Amino acid sequence: MYAIIKASGQQFKVQEGDVICFDKMGxxxxxxxxxxxVLALDNGELKVGTPYVEGAVVKGxxxxxxxxxxxxxxKKRRRKDSKLKRGFRRDFTRVRITKIA
Numbered sequence: 001m002y003a004i005i006k007a008s009g010q011q012f013k014v015q016e017g018d019v020i021c022f023d024k025m026g027x028x029x030x031x032x033x034x035x036x037x038v039l040a041l042d043n044g045e046l047k048v049g050t051p052y053v054e055g056a057v058v059k060g061x062x063x064x065x066x067x068x069x070x071x072x073x074x075k076k077r078r079r080k081d082s083k084l085k086r087g088f089r090r091d092f093t094r095v096r097i098t099k100i101a
Contacts, residue, residue: 041056
């Protein structure tokens with residue numbers, strides 16, 4: 001059984017027991033989170049919502065919040081003596097999927 005959910009502007013394919021990193025939600029560890037925007041649900045037969053499947057809920061438990069590794073963005077325009085180097089670290093919330101209903 002799996003579901004496709006929409007969270008923080010992205011789509012994720014999740015199953016029970018999966019650990020997914022979402023954008024920072026500002027929740028405490030061990031707290032429960034519900035995703036009601038379920039785009040598709042497969043439990044033997046595929047149900048696709050228009051745009052969401054009615055009555056479908058994906059529940060999860062927050063494990064922790066943290067920051068990813070640094071990502072370096074480097075732009076160079078050849079023969080122009082123009083360079084740009086920037087970096088950032090993405091904040092995330094790690095969630096374990098506990099139930100698909």
